[in-house]
């Protein structure tokens with residue numbers, strides 16, 4: 001299989017390069033800029049893309065190994081990547097007088113990278129690209145063998161090429177959508193210049209993944225924590241395809257699941273897909289451990305620890321369980337690699353079954369490690385999971401535990417489950433002219449239980465009941481989010497139904513906070 005190697009110099013948008021390459025059905029991996037040259041050789045890339053980055057090449061330790069320019073494969077440098085290439089090959093990079101940030105126009109001359117992709121042609125016959133720039137430094141002198149293939153007044157060397165060696169550099173960012181023909185440029189590089197075969201398709205991927213899982217696992221047994229969420233469900237379906245009954249899934253009901261969740265998950269996996277699922281009702285244990293605790297972080301830690309308990313207990317019941325499977329996906333991998341080097345504040349301790357206790361002695365099986373979320377969804381559909389399950393909103397492991405503010409009580413969980421189900425039903429029922437529901441137009445939506453009481457009047461009688469907050473957000477990566485501008489009529493219907501149908505709730509409010517400064521979940 002042809003593979004593109006992306007070396008990351010620390011740009012905020014490096015992941016997008018990988019997305020664009022994958023969209024051309026070419027496999028790629030993202031690695032740190034200082035990947036050892038032996039590893040690069042072993043990876044055997046069909047082409048290399050160098051990302052942008054925050055540093056200045058003339059004063060920075062962020063230097064890749066120049067030997068990667070002697071491998072005989074095409075190289076595309078983007079922004080810092082172009083500057084590094086110029087620097088490493090004997091050109092010059094200087095601090096510019098003006099920082100260019102945002103929309104820019106680049107005038108081009110004929111090159112394999114740009115030909116036919118220009119956005120407009122001027123009366124004098126010059127071609128122009130509409131691009132997005134974000135830089136302060138610029139290449140001021142070309143390395144030997146290069147020519148200028150794109151320029152503008154503030155950046156005379158906005159793109160350069162050595163077509164003989166198949167080296168290209170662009171000062172702008174083709175990976176962001178603001179560069180109008182950016183996707184086509186990256187596809188041009190990968191498919192035409194590198195000559196990579198577009199063979200990264202789901203059916204091929206399934207065959208390959210199944211073969212690998214069989215080879216890894218052999219005759220041993222695998223257990224997997226099944227949450228009913230997208231990632232663990234798709235991982236379960238894939239591993240089941242590979243090793244059938246050697247897989248046992250453990251679905252933990254902590255008493256903090258959505259309405260009918262347990263039945264739905266059991267029905268789908270055990271009955272429809274023939275996957276072995278152990279349904280562990282641990283709700284009494286979780287509730288007991290959580291009793292009296294009001295601190296969000298402590299609640300999260302209690303839930304996390306209890307999860308591990310259950311897994312350990314269940315794996316002990318199997319005879320030959322040597323593997324723990326997880327639905328880790330590519331953004332998780334990149335994020336945790338980043339987390340090792342960055343000193344970030346802990347906002348929330350995400351529960352993580354991956355924190356394996358030492359005495360558990362299970363090896364990790366993570367067949368989705370290379371996939372992005374939408375690829376995981378595509379895979380799920382290809383494996384026969386129903387569309388509705390695969391396109392569900394994510395649901396956090398601690399479940400309603402982080403949506404009941406303060407102390408978790410069974411009665412609160414029951415009220416919240418009902419309110420949440422009504423809200424989701426109303427979102428699903430509202431379709432626009434294209435037939436798209438508000439559920440599909442939002443990235444995540446749910447109800448939150450507020451343990452405060454307010455006064456109301458129903459049927460001429462006084463009520464003194466709890467409050468539910470509705471939350472719906474739009475986001476692509478869950479790192480930042482906008483609150484969803486739901487129609488008033490939809491909010492009105494959800495509110496009416498919740499107050500009428502859920503005895504114990506007499507007030508509904510809508511959360512209009514973005515992330516940041518708020519977070520998506522309330523705890």
Ligand SMILES: Nc1ncnc2c1ncn2[C@@H]1O[C@H](COP(=O)(O)OP(=O)(O)OP(=O)(O)O)[C@@H](O)[C@H]1O
Nearest residue numbers: 225226227229230231232250251252327394395397
């Ligand atoms: N109720 C549960 N029972 C068993 N395992 C669980 C449960 N909740 C979470 N997990 C485990 O924790 C992992 C992480 O949860 P996470 O919510 O990130 O992923 P997911 O549920 O698979 O997908 P999604 O992002 O769509 O919710 C899951 O893959 C699963 O292995």
Ligand SMILES: O=c1[nH]c(=O)c2[nH+]cn([C@@H]3O[C@H](COP(=O)(O)O)[C@@H](O)[C@H]3O)c2[nH]1
Nearest residue numbers: 349350351394395396397398478519520521
């Ligand atoms: O599996 C999970 N375990 C957790 O402990 C957890 N906490 C938050 N989330 C989900 O992460 C996304 C971002 O949430 P926040 O803005 O609240 O941090 C949102 O999608 C949240 O639902 C979790 N998922």
Ligand SMILES: NC(=O)CC[C@H](N)C(=O)O
Nearest residue numbers: 052053079080135136137
């Ligand atoms: N986005 C980038 O890669 C910027 C590269 C370099 N830090 C500059 O300012 O020019």
Ligand SMILES: [Mg+2]
Nearest residue numbers: 227229395396
């Ligand atoms: Mg989940």
